[in-house]
Amino acid sequence: MKYNVILVGTSFASSFFLHRLLQQTTKPLNVLVLERGPLIPHGEQVQKRRLPDAIKQHLVFDERKHRWITNVMFGGNSNCWFGCTPRMLPNDFKLRQTYGVGYDWPLDYATLEPYYYAAEDLMSVAGPDITPFPKARPYPQPPHLLNDFDKAIAQQFPDSFFVLPTARARVNGPRPACCASGVCSICPIDSKFTVLNGFRDLYTDPRVTLKMNSQAVRIKFNGAQAEGIYALCDGKEEYFAADAIALGANAVYNPQILLKSGDTSPLLGKGINEQMSFTVDIFLDGLNNYQGSTSLTGHGYMFYDGAHRAERAACMVETSNIPILRPELGKWTQRGRVKFIFEDIPQDKNFISITNLNGTEKALVNYQGHSDYTQKGIDFARDTGVNQLLQNLPVERYHISELNKTEAHALGTQRMGDDPATSVVDRNLVHHRYRNLLCLGSGVFPSSAPANPTLTLSALSLRAADFFAQEAL
Ligand SMILES: Cc1cc2nc3c(=O)[nH]c(=O)nc-3n(C[C@H](O)[C@H](O)[C@H](O)COP(=O)(O)OP(=O)(O)OC[C@H]3O[C@@H](n4cnc5c(N)ncnc54)[C@H](O)[C@@H]3O)c2cc1C
Ligand code: SF4
Numbered sequence: 001m002k003y004n005v006i007l008v009g010t011s012f013a014s015s016f017f018l019h020r021l022l023q024q025t026t027k028p029l030n031v032l033v034l035e036r037g038p039l040i041p042h043g044e045q046v047q048k049r050r051l052p053d054a055i056k057q058h059l060v061f062d063e064r065k066h067r068w069i070t071n072v073m074f075g076g077n078s079n080c081w082f083g084c085t086p087r088m089l090p091n092d093f094k095l096r097q098t099y100g101v102g103y104d105w106p107l108d109y110a111t112l113e114p115y116y117y118a119a120e121d122l123m124s125v126a127g128p129d130i131t132p133f134p135k136a137r138p139y140p141q142p143p144h145l146l147n148d149f150d151k152a153i154a155q156q157f158p159d160s161f162f163v164l165p166t167a168r169a170r171v172n173g174p175r176p177a178c179c180a181s182g183v184c185s186i187c188p189i190d191s192k193f194t195v196l197n198g199f200r201d202l203y204t205d206p207r208v209t210l211k212m213n214s215q216a217v218r219i220k221f222n223g224a225q226a227e228g229i230y231a232l233c234d235g236k237e238e239y240f241a242a243d244a245i246a247l248g249a250n251a252v253y254n255p256q257i258l259l260k261s262g263d264t265s266p267l268l269g270k271g272i273n274e275q276m277s278f279t280v281d282i283f284l285d286g287l288n289n290y291q292g293s294t295s296l297t298g299h300g301y302m303f304y305d306g307a308h309r310a311e312r313a314a315c316m317v318e319t320s321n322i323p324i325l326r327p328e329l330g331k332w333t334q335r336g337r338v339k340f341i342f343e344d345i346p347q348d349k350n351f352i353s354i355t356n357l358n359g360t361e362k363a364l365v366n367y368q369g370h371s372d373y374t375q376k377g378i379d380f381a382r383d384t385g386v387n388q389l390l391q392n393l394p395v396e397r398y399h400i401s402e403l404n405k406t407e408a409h410a411l412g413t414q415r416m417g418d419d420p421a422t423s424v425v426d427r428n429l430v431h432h433r434y435r436n437l438l439c440l441g442s443g444v445f446p447s448s449a450p451a452n453p454t455l456t457l458s459a460l461s462l463r464a465a466d467f468f469a470q471e472a473l
Contacts, residue, residue, distance in 0.1 A: 014248030069098030127165030166192025271346030292321030
């Protein structure tokens with residue numbers, strides 16, 4: 001039988017697309033969803049306190065031991081994400097136009113804004129009234145509470161420090177209010193948005209057939225058309241024909257499937273990047289901390305946007321309320337943690353290829369490192385920025401970490417743009433060459449921005465589904 005649409009993956013990229021597709025279409029529709037991993041119910045995840053090793057795949061294939069984390073299971077990384085949902089800033093979409101560096105997006109903030117609202121509603125995001133990005137109406141949930149260290153930063157930087165918007169509930173609603181235990185990678189009370197708690201019903205819709213343990217391997221092309229997909233279903237190869245295919249397998253696995261299918265787009269797989277970060281561990285002087293109502297509480301934009309972006313990467317500051325205590329009597333809670341997070345620019349020397357490990361084909365992440373632009377941002381923050389942030393605060397001493405091994409945000413391997421010579425998909429996430437094939441997820445980001453990517457990739461999926469429903473159904 002032939003499906004109208006085959007979707008690959010069941011995490012944010014695919015589920016937001018599927019949600020909008022089902023909502024937009026009144027005509028009969030027949031969607032097949034291929035999910036490579038198993039479905040592990042939330043209760044089972046909590047009971048085991050960790051995801052099985054077979055699922056938690058840390059792909060480490062570079063000398064710097066940079067990690068690319070992908071959880072191959074129903075809901076993908078939505079199971080373990082932390083739920084921080086800032087929007088990107090308007091200038092993040094036009095870095096080259098504004099600062100002469102990096103790459104511009106083929107669409108702007110205003111075009112994506114309606115989809116930001118829709119994605120925030122679907123995730124029931126809790127956030128502040130005053131935001132660093134344009135926002136005309138309140139978040140669905142009230143903001144989380146800052147801790148006393150956050151409040152001291154906010155006093156010093158009243159125009160550039162904000163309560164962090166998050167898909168961790170502030171009040172009881174579709175999910176229970178966050179209790180600030182800070183172990184969000186498996187939230188014990190199911191307070192953060194996941195595909196399992198937010199979108200499970202999509203997959204029982206009569207128009208949708210979900211095939212678990214089914215790995216999409218390669219697409220069959222006929223000229224400029226994608227005709228169908230070969231998949232390993234419980235280890236056995238099967239073929240499924242379709243009018244259209246949407247890949248939502250993430251920035252590592254989408255290119256794996258496309259490369260295996262013989263797609264020779266010049267930029268396919270190239271440019272893998274993500275935000276870089278370091279953490280500052282702060283010993284406070286007489287200030288007791290950890291009164292916040294969730295795990296990660298504040299976002300600082302004091303080093304984010306501005307003329308410096310012509311020279312060095314933007315940096316976002318993220319404050320933590322996860323209680324890590326001090327041993328000294330009377331000072332147990334006099335501690336704070338701040339992460340400095342930097343944007344990166346895609347470089348062709350960082351790319352995905354396919355390798356054969358013990359008879360199994362795998363995606364190989366060839367990663368040589370972040371850009372000089374990002375390094376300049378890191379150097380500035382280490383030499384000057386950290387001190388600028390902390391100099392007037394009640395700080396006894398602090399320690400700056402090495403660069404963190406990952407932000408778990410793989411980006412940029414099927415970049416979007418108007419020119420097929422410099423991009424893989426167009427602004428509607430349709431492949432330039434195969435016009436019935438879409439690539440979803442943060443792999444399409446032309447540049448990274450310091451902001452966490454998932455809200456933006458979810459908004460892009462909603463927009464792509466609108467376009468697809470109008471054009472193709
Ligand atoms: C610990 C952690 C914390 C994070 N915290 C945040 C945060 O606070 N804020 C934020 O914005 N982002 C965060 N992220 C990143 C966020 O999780 C990702 O941006 C997001 O999950 C990407 O969604 P996706 O749908 O593109 O891909 P994924 O979530 O990676 O899902 C890919 C899906 O495709 C399936 N799949 C893969 N290959 C195949 C195949 N060949 N055939 C069939 N199915 C396949 C997988 O099983 C999975 O279902 C975090 C990530 C981690 C690991
Ligand atoms: S802080 Fe606690 S309740 Fe809130 S999302 Fe994290 S684990 Fe869940």
